[in-house]
Amino acid sequence: MAEFFPRDAATAGPGLALFLNAGDPPPDVLEDLVLMLDEEGVECLELAVPFPDSVTDGPVVRRSARRALDRGTGLDGVLEFIARVRPRLRHLRIALLADWSHSLKHRDLAGATRDIAASGADGLLVHALPPRLRTTYHVAARDAALPVVTTCYQRSSEATMAEAAAHASAYLYLVAHYGRSGTAPAAGHAALAGTVAALRARTTSPIAVGFGVRTRDDVEAVHACGADAVIIGSAGVERIERALDEGSDPVTGFRDFVRSVRPPVQIRTGS
Known part of the structure; x- marks a missing residue:
């Protein structure tokens, strides 16, 4: 089983997961970008199979999904x-995000999970999975060792x-704010400390916080909540969009963004 965030958060800060839609940027550029993330020591890429009109995504991510869909991006191509x-990645883990209705509904769930x-x-995050299929999904994922x-x-x-904690075999994604991606909780991310502690008592899997994380200060606030x-989505996707609009290199721009949000590594000194 992949260890998604193998760093020592006490000395190196929180692990970093970045969200991108597959197909935005185009696959050849995305391949270079993924390899760059691995070189930068990023722990996780949440790679979404794009789907239209998501009610939980803000305008930046929705525009990204539309660009990817216009390029013909679908589940089979993303798996390829x-x-x-x-095989070329040394550190980076890939968690696939797939929408139930758009990508999985018309497939055999066990077969799709094996694929x-x-x-x-x-790892796999299924968006908008019908509650009646949760047990079937968890059995299929377990059988596929996914x-x-x-x-x-x-x-x-x-x-x-309790259900989320019980079934989080990759990591548990704590959504910081009920709304659309890119929006932050009114009380700030540090106010999530109580929720993180309650989840920590129920799972040994990593707890990752997303929504509204845009800057190094936001990352440090998430770290402070335990x-x-x-997880960073809209802020990074916005960098991709800007590079595509300006005709600049998305890989260079995204590398600069990654470096801007990671706190400096703290050096632990012995006695």
């Missing part, structure tokens, strides 16, 4: 991309949090 790039695992994906990313909100019910990792 992962299979091609995965995703066979591609080399290190770690699962689960999600919950700060204000989720106790039952929802999370193992931070």
Whole structure:
């Protein structure tokens, strides 16, 4: 099983997961970008199979998905991309995000899960999975030896949090704010400390916090709440969009963004 965030958060800060839509930038550029993330020591790429009109995404991510869809990006092509790039990665883990209705509904769930695992994906997050299929999905993922990313909100019910903690075999994605991606909680990320502690008592899997994380200060606030990792989506996707609009190199721009949000590594001194 892949260890998504193998760093010592006490000395090196939280692990970093970055969200991108497959197909934005185009696959040849995306391949160079993924290899760059590996060179930079980024722990996780949340790579989404693009889908249209997501109600949980803000305008930046929705425009990205539309560009990717206009390039013909679909699940089969994304799995081929992962299979091609995965053997060249030393550190980076890839968590595939797939929407149930757009990418999985018309496939055999067990077969699709096996195909995703066979591609080399290190984990899977299914968006908008119908509750009636959760048990079937978890059995299929377990049979395919495919770690699962689960999600919950700060204000989720106790039952929802308990279920998310019980099934998070890759990591648990704590959504910081009920709304659209790119928006931050009004009280700040540090206010999630109580929720992180409650989830920590229920799972040994890493807890990653996302939504509204844009700057190094935001990353440090997530670290302060006790999370193992931070997930950045819209702010990074915006860098891709800017580079495409300006005709500049998306890989260079994204590298600069990654370096701008990572806190300096603290050196632990012995006695």
